Amino acid sequence: MIGQIGNRGRGLGKTIDWKLVIIYMTLVLIGWANIYSSVQATDSTGLFDFANRSGKQFVWIAAALVLAIVILFVVSPRIYEGLAVPIYVIAIGLLLAVIVLGVEVKGSRSWFALGPIRFQPAEVSKISTSLMLAAFMSQLGYKISRFKDFVITALIILVPMGIIVMQSETGSALVYVGFIFMLYREGLSGWLIFMVGMAILLFILTLTCSNFVALLVLAGVSSFCIMLYSGRGKWWVFFGIPLIVLMAFLPRLLPEDFFLTPTHILLVVMFILIMVAAYVAFRERHMFTHLSLIAVLGGIMLIFSTAYLFNNVLQDHQRKRIEVLLGMKEDPSGVGYNVNQSKIAIGSGGLWGKGYMEGTQTTFGFVPEQSTDFIFCTIGEEWGFIGSSFVILLYVLLIWRIIRSAERSREAFTRIYGYCVACCIFMHLFINVGMTLGLMPVIGIPLPLVSYGGSSLWAFTVLIFIFIALDRNERKYF
Amino acid sequence: MTLDRENKLLIGLCAMAAILIAKLFSIQILDDKYKQSAENNTKVYTTIYPTRGIIHDRNGKILVGNKVAYDLLATPSEITEFDTLALAHVLEVEPQFIIDKMAEFKKNKRRIGFQSVVMMKKLPPEVYMKFAEVSYQFPGFRGQARNLREYPFNAGGNLLGYVSEVNENYLKNHADEYKAGDYAGMTGIEAAREKELRGIKGYEVWLRNSKNKIESRFKEGEEDKEAIPGDNITTTIDAELQNYGQMLMNNKVGSLVAIEPSTGEILALISSPGIDVDKLADFGHHYTEISTDPYKPMYNRAVQAPYPPGSVFKLVNGLIGLQEGVFTPNTTYPCSMGFHFGKSGKLRCHAHKSPVNFEESIMMSCNAYYCYVLKDILENKKYENIEESLNKWREYVMSFGFGQKLGSDFPSEQAGFIPDAAYYNKYYKKGGWKALTVISLSIGQAEIGCTPLHLANLCATIANRGHYFIPHIIKDSENVTIDPKYKEKHYTMVDTTHFPKVIGGMYRAVNSGYGSGGTASIAAVEGLDICGKTGTAQNPHGDDHSVFICFAPKDNPKIAVAAFIENGGFGASYAAPIASLLTEKYLTGEICGNERKALEKRMMEANLLHKVRIKK
Structure with a gap:
């Protein structure tokens, strides 16, 4: 199990993916430098002073490197597959335990406090879920299209996700949605991603426009897909489009005190068409149409339950953030404050930035959480378009390289695990940077490797270095 | 490169990164407003x-x-x-x-x-x-x-x-x-x-x-x-006079108001107890002490406290009677220690000679005389009923500024109260009251409420022989212009020709010497020709309030004063000396003669605080 250092296979220099390690180190150091810059306004102490965040981050980085070395040189990469199940179970246990034993931080109960050190089991759970998925899905004979396999796979993802939602850490839970890309790679129908995308679109349309508009879009998109896939594309052009246009003008055409609302009429029309389509599909034994129709019914249900979901399931602060993002409410000094100040910070950076430690916006504390969730603001302001694009490209490179290595791998376990890592990093990157740019609602998740904080840094270090170790293990022999 | 799922995902990754970078480009390069916002953030x-x-x-x-x-x-x-x-x-x-x-x-x-x-x-x-x-x-x-x-x-x-x-x-x-x-x-x-x-x-x-x-x-x-x-x-305040007035009012509860009749300018306005200026400078420190003081120094009694005016009000009733023609200055009425009415009704008076004419009634402050006057005003055949005549009387009274805010530049000024027929109809029911029911109005008691500022204004009105200027405390100066209303004469409904008779009575009240029956001999100062009228406002809560108004000199008056000393007893006990000392100080700059100096000392040292009932 232990002590694989030696001369078996090819040497260190050739087996370790040094490019990945270099990208990793670059991001960690960029993070550390910017944490120092963002805290120096209030704590004008040294880079290594343990009393401030840059000093602490140094300690976390040092610890992360120790972890990396242990993973690379001490632990055998072969154990992960076997330990995936116990690790997964322990992680679930921790997730549940933290609800009872954890300390409350900003309204969510997701941290264990051990003296001065706080630790978030949700971070561990990313690793354990990735390992578990890789272990389960790499079994011989696994087929994602088989119902039982699919359900178990979904449960592996949904159980930790659900518990994290219960901890009121919706942001962290959202990351798990990213696993859908890995599932896609492993053979999941692309329609599933399409349906998830549609669901989000319908949700937003219902909130920002109306039920009617959302229904109309659903009808248009679904009828197009169904007609195209059943070989009636021309019909759709000649009958579908005029009908949709007619429906779109329904609110204007109807007299004001007509006894049916446009929404009702549209629903009736859609219902009739669905019945017709179902009959035709039954006669032609067209499976796609049947599934599509079920999806359409699901879509209609989603539209009419959106208001309930939005007002009753989401928490107040989450609702406000979504409202501000979608422009439903102007609130530049309340919830919108962070985003507004964050955009000012990034926007004022210009092409080259204001220079290291010269950012006025971030150092005066206009941007809250500037060393953790909003660290990208410091980068944007002080390093400008050049610097922030560089950081985004580094992430793209990191994810790209992980995917390419995963693809090259001969073992399904390594490949699936690699995709899981890539998905996690991607989700964090897109949600976090999207949030600072005002593209996403304010969801408090860190920028991997860059944001201040030990828990997150260690989790991503372990996540990435397990992959490097797995990858190295293969390179040794092939 | 084939379009397998790996490549699709990589393309998706690049597309997402492109969206982020495009947004970065848009806010960092294209849009200027963020740079300006950041600059504004750094402005101090x-x-x-x-x-x-x-x-x-x-x-x-x-x-x-x-x-x-x-x-x-x-x-x-x-x-x-x-x-x-x-x-x-x-x-x-x-x-x-x-x-x-x-x-x-x-x-x-x-x-x-x-x-x-x-x-x-x-x-x-x-x-x-x-x-x-x-x-x-x-x-x-x-x-x-x-x-x-x-x-x-x-x-x-x-x-x-x-x-x-x-x-x-x-x-x-x-x-x-x-x-x-x-x-x-x-x-x-x-x-x-x-x-x-x-x-x-x-x-x-x-x-x-x-x-x-x-x-x-x-x-x-x-x-x-x-x-x-x-x-x-x-x-319009005279700092020295104000300061002197404060010294006179030391340890007394009440008000002292002095007006220049020819302009309506307030020369001094003292509400006692007041606030020392050293406490003003650091008000925050003294706030609790001042706001919990049982004598309420923050309360400006001179413009906020409505009191019954007492006998001072007889001047108003007399003037109304003359104007209405219900009596002449030569009319005499008897007084047998009061005014008797009904079976056993009596409005008491003090001992003085009887009968008296108008001037003597002011000089001696005869209660009975004004009972006759008011009864005749209210039972005047000119009017259909007592309601009409009472309302007419009220109209007269209000033309002197009573029963309403005078419009001074004190935002907290109170209106006081003059009852009308509707008030008594509500109180006694319609037809349930007559002149004798409300006879206390004749001597300024009962429901009448007026502030010391109202009384000072009455005094200025009489001094002016029938008109007043709204009392005010701010004068025109370089950059400040006061409301033109303060420069308008306000005439009462009583002809100016009736005023000299009243002034004659007020002169005699002060200047007839002790033993003459004049009620305000204590206020006399040789050579100043002070005219005054005492009042003793009955007070159900304790000793009577001492009231006095005076102006001087008789011709071309320079100052009109109203003094209202809570629980000070007779008008002559405190209000008259204090008002006359203030007048003397203003007109001559000092207090002359040993007798007057002794009076000044006595007034300054008098402490009436123990008589004042503190409302809890």
Whole structure:
């Protein structure tokens, strides 16, 4: 199990993916430098002073490197597959335990406090879920299209996700949605991603426009897909489009005190068409149409339950953030404050930035959480378009390289695990940077490797270095 | 490259990254507004406070001036090690105070950052100068000059009002005009004339660098704005007279109001007990003490307290009777220790000769005489019923300014009360009352309520032989113009020809000598021709209130005074001496003769506070 250092296979220099390690180190150091810059306004102490965040981050980085070395040189990469199940179970246990034993931080109960050190089991759970998925899905004979396999796979993802939602850490839970890309790679129908995308679109349309508009879009998109896939594309052009246009003008055409609302009429029309389509599909034994129709019914249900979901399931602060993002409410000094100040910070950076430690916006504390969730603001302001694009490209490179290595791998376990890592990093990157740019609602998740904080840094270090170790293990022999 | 799922995902990754970079490009390169917002965020506005306008008395003496005090500011991020004892010594505080403050700064380090915080407020200049000499030893500490109010005369504490830092409530009501840390007049003239006195704030624009240190003037001060000092205010108050009046009213509860009849200008307005000006300067410290004082020094009785006026009101009834023609100055009425009516009704009077004519009735303050007068006014056949005649009477009374706000420049002025027919209809039912029911109105008792300012105005009206100017406390000055209404004559409904008779009675009341039956002989001053009328307002809660109005000289009067001393007994006991002393002081500048000086001493030393019932 232990002590694989030696001369078996090819040497260190050739087996370790040094490019990945270099990208990793670059991001960690960029993070550390910017944490120092963002805290120096209030704590004008040294880079290594343990009393401030840059000093602490140094300690976390040092610890992360120790972890990396242990993973690379001490632990055998072969154990992960076997330990995936116990690790997964322990992680679930921790997730549940933290609800009872954890300390409350900003309204969510997701941290264990051990003296001065706080630790978030949700971070561990990313690793354990990735390992578990890789272990389960790499079994011989696994087929994602088989119902039982699919359900178990979904449960592996949904159980930790659900518990994290219960901890009121919706942001962290959202990351798990990213696993859908890995599932896609492993053979999941692309329609599933399409349906998830549609669901989000319908949700937003219902909130920002109306039920009617959302229904109309659903009808248009679904009828197009169904007609195209059943070989009636021309019909759709000649009958579908005029009908949709007619429906779109329904609110204007109807007299004001007509006894049916446009929404009702549209629903009736859609219902009739669905019945017709179902009959035709039954006669032609067209499976796609049947599934599509079920999806359409699901879509209609989603539209009419959106208001309930939005007002009753989401928490107040989450609702406000979504409202501000979608422009439903102007609130530049309340919830919108962070985003507004964050955009000012990034926007004022210009092409080259204001220079290291010269950012006025971030150092005066206009941007809250500037060393953790909003660290990208410091980068944007002080390093400008050049610097922030560089950081985004580094992430793209990191994810790209992980995917390419995963693809090259001969073992399904390594490949699936690699995709899981890539998905996690991607989700964090897109949600976090999207949030600072005002593209996403304010969801408090860190920028991997860059944001201040030990828990997150260690989790991503372990996540990435397990992959490097797995990858190295293969390179040794092939 | 085939379009397998790996490549699709990689394309998706690049597309997402492209979206992020495109958004970055849009806000960092294309859009300028964020750069401006960031620049605005780094601008620091430092307020320049204007000096507040000065309040002068009528003779140009400064009632309220400005003096400089210093706030000691600490910038914790710049403080290095220093000698705590030495600093405590120059600042004249306990070393523990400095130690506590330092601990507090350390605790709030994150919140304070590079900012400066106020460590001590209102250091007097002497202390500050001592500190300034050695301030180089204490980096991180500096002084900031600030204007404070200064009061050279102890005159008119409650008239002037106080200035204090605006509180949350005030800010809520004046959201656009004030910011936290601003000062505003809260009461009195300071509040009433806040708009003129406050001036206009200016500011300097500075830029701070990324270390939150102030670096340079923004555009060399191009956007700066100078502060504009507040306008000076001239009051009609005579500082010396006001001060003297306060001394007379010491340890008494009541009011003393003096008006210049020819202009309506208030020469002195004392509500006792009042607020010492030293307490005004630092009102915050004394607030609890003042607001819990059982004698309510914040309450300006002179314009806010409605009292029954007592016999002083007979002058009004007499004038109305003459105007209505229900009697002539020569009409005599008998008085047998009072006015008898019905089976056993009697409105008592004191012992004096009987019968008396009009002038004598004023001189001796006969109650019965005015019972006849009022009865005849109310039972005048000219009017259909008593309701009509009472309302007519009320109309007359109100033409003297009673029963309504006079319109003075005291925002808190009260209207008082003069009953009308509807009031009695409600009280006694329609038809359930007659002249004799309300006969107490004849001698200024019963439901009548008027403020000392109303009485002073009555006195000025009589002195002017039938007209008054609305009493006011602010005069025209360089930048301040008062409302033209203060320069309009207001005539009563009584012809001016009737007034000399009343004045004759008032003259005789004062100047007939002891033993003559005149009620106000104590107020007489040789050569001043004081005319006056006493009043004794019955008070169900304790000793009667002592009331006196007078003006002088008889011809071409210069001053009209109303004195109202709570629980002072007869008009002649306190109100008359105090009013006459004030008059003498104003007209001659001093109190002449041993007898008058003894009276002055007695008045100043008299303490009536124990007689005043304190409402809990």
